[in-house]
Amino acid sequence: MTLAPPPLDLTDPAVVADPYPAFARARAAAPVQWDEPLGLWLAFTHAEADAVLRNRRLGRIWRDEEPGERLDSFNLIHRNAILEMEPPEHTRLRRLVSAAFARGHVERLRPWVQELADSLVDRLVERSGGSTPVDVLSGMAEELPVAVIAELLGVPAADRPLLRPWSNAIVKMYEYGRTTQVEDAAERAAAEFVAYLRDLAADRRRSPGEDLLTHLVTVRDSDGDRLTEDELVTTCILLLNAGHEATVNVSGNGLLALLEHPGELARLRADPGLLPTAIEELMRFDSPLQLFERTATADVEIGGATLRAGQKIAALLGSANRDPAVFADPDTLDVGRTDNPHITFGAGVHFCLGAPLARVELQASFGALLSRTSRLELGGPARRRPEFVIRGLRELPVVLTP
Template identity: 90%
Template sequence: MTSPAVPLDLTDAAVVADPYPAFAAARATAPVQWDERLGLWLAFTHAESNAVLRDRRLGRIWRDRTPEERFGQFNLIHRNAILEMEPPEHTRLRRLISAAFARGHVERLRPWVQELADSLVDGLVERSGGTAEVDVLSEMAEELPVAVIAELLGVPAADRPLLRPWSNAIVKMYEYGRTDAVEDAAERAAAEFVAYLRELAAERRRAPGEDLLTHLVTVRDSDGDRLTEDELVTTCILLLNAGHEATVNVSGNGLLALLQHRDQLARLRADPALLPTAIEELMRFDSPLQLFERTATEDVEVGGVTVPAGEKVAALLGAANRDPAVFPDPDTLDVGRTDNPHISFGAGVHFCIGAPLARVELQASFGALLSRTSDLQLARPARRRPEFVIRGLAELPVVLTR
């Protein structure tokens, strides 16, 4: 291995708090570098990260966690996930899921999403009253996407509080330096989530509705193919975990960025037509997902190094989205940035299938925050979660004025 060693520790608290200076220093050394601690290659530039995501010789190759008897349900929900598959299995599953999505579910929910966002902001404003702090993260950013996914799937309102704790426990398995307790909690959550969705799917077979879960239960392609029970359950879990985690963290990271860049907040408030562009910039500026792994199915050259067959290489999405070769003044937040090929939703065959829904949610929530308040102020420093891969806040205390 001729690549220099990575000059950063992705588990270091300072890097987790603000990885972007470390990314810039590493990018200046080499575009792709070997990380001995993690046992994988890291791509720091936009070009190389994009190549990692698009090169068909670099696949999502799932290997069950071991011992398998300890991680039975966690393995099940990944072994059958579209995110962990390559063609032709991926092609078949994506075709079936896309057919269910194509029935207008996202557009059907758009007015409802906006009403919910308006209602949540009104509640925050009432509780804050221009003087008291409220936590925008727990009281809005986490509430809205979970409610939307639950409404999309047809999860009964009484059961919706179950969803986020399950998701939170499962996604902690994607971090480095996990404890046994974290792993055990992830397996328990996976088992409970799987059992719940099997029961809900059985109910939809008995009594179909107009929700996405019903359509996933009944969808068939032109060859008569359909989702297996395990694929159905896994797809629903992936929609919740991937769908709401990204939206929650763009909401938190993005609002914090605006509160720290008051000129851009004022610019967006003065010109609401910038909102779609601003959402893309907030995703670029502080990416909710920082790292996405692939496995070489043969020797592959990336960024001047050879990734041997069987070894892993990861696209550092946050580093790619701050690459000065692609983004002028990459460390500057610019809500009017129009040339913005960020890769926060991925690229290639694994491009996020829920991206249109995420954009609807984000435009609704930021639009409501801007249109239904006259002032937003950070009450005290936000508190960031201590994980690197899924980058987000634990608390965002804000004072809102009607």
């Protein structure tokens, strides 16, 4: 086994603050390396991380956390999640969920998303007035994706403030070195979220609407198969957790990157047609999800390393997205980058189902920030969250000039 020189400590504040120099050192040593403290392999290069995501001898194999009742609801929402399944179960569930998504929900929401983004930016501009720093995370980045997913599912407006705290508590379970307090909070959130969605699904059965939840309740495939109650609830929770966390963190990480590269911000403002490629570049440059684990179902070789059945390997997405073998000047932000095969949304059968919706949200929010301001600048130091796996900010003070 090859030890990463130096070992990659995912809890080191310096690595959390900026993991990319450590990634570069590790990539230069070997594409796949064993991490003894974590007890798993790490894939640092684009080719090997992509192989981890696509190789059918590697799977997502859910094993209940602490079997028993203590984490019962947390386990339930993962045991039935499409993200934690492999074919044929994954194929069946993705087919049903995709059929519900195929009813035009993303395009239906596009104008509404743009109106919401415009109004949120206008509110920030009014509060800032060109001189007062305002937090773009709480004022827009966190609010927009939760509102969009709630609208998509048909969650009543009065209930929407419940969603983000539930999601925040659950996703903290994906970090390393978590505490009992984190586990207890995640279980409470999962139990409350499950109970809420069971009641909402029952309401949609009685009174169907045109929302995605109604279509998930009623969808059937050609064989007459349908989602179970647990699969329905889990799918809704996954849409919120994965969807809003990714969009919030691309918004925060991406805007900070633009503010720290004023030349690229000016370039994008001068040519709004670059917005779609800029969004892809922001996702590549500072990935919102840094690590995705898979487990070997049989002995398999990845990047010269032999994994034994049962061993875990993690694709380090942020490292892969800065691989100089694939990306020219990978540490340079280039909003016009067109050759950009980033793997921020994953690859293979687990490619993100919500990617089209995320792109709509991000283009709307960054488009509004550019079109409804004449100037954007940092209003103070950005505060980063202390977690590695889900990479994001706690606060991003910005001065917005009308």
